[in-house]
Amino acid sequence: MEQLYDMKPKIETMKTKIKDMEAHIAAQKEQIETLQNRKTMKCESGVVVKYANPPPSWPYIQSVQFKSHFEERPTVTYGLYFLDSDRSTNLRVITEITDVTKTGFRMKLTSYDDSKLYGAKINWMACGK
Known part of the structure; x- marks a missing residue:
């Protein structure tokens, strides 16, 4: 016991x-x-490029279509990774993404005042469901 x-x-x-x-x-x-x-979650990425000599007219707007659509509006991030401008003028660049949908978005590149922008390249990535 x-x-x-x-x-x-x-x-x-x-x-x-x-x-x-x-x-x-x-x-x-x-x-x-x-x-x-x-x-x-899925992600898709790409590049938007505008380059010309003599300098092209700005703004430049490019529509980007995703290879396959998302179930919901994705989050799009981007970064400017190449810039070519005339060294004798000020450098002014605006980049923005607008109109993000399940199927794509619009990328806008702008230069203003006396800036002479020959070209720019932007990497982007869209991630979502």
Whole structure:
């Protein structure tokens, strides 16, 4: 009988550990289910280029169509990575993305005042569901 009483604390400790493990397993199952049910995110990228000598007229607007449409309007990020201008004038450039939809967007490049901009290249990336 003494041996049974000695085992009681160990049994209670094991019961607690089993409950903790069951809770952990339930949380893991919930995470797996969430991951299986979420829609996958996709990204698409490209480049917008305008270059000419003599300098082209500005603004330059290009419509970009995605290769495959998104289920929701994606987030579009971009960066200017190439710029060629006349060194004797001030450099003024504005880049903006407008009209973002599930199927594409518009990229606008603008130079103003006395700036002589020969060309610019912009990388973009659209990500979403």
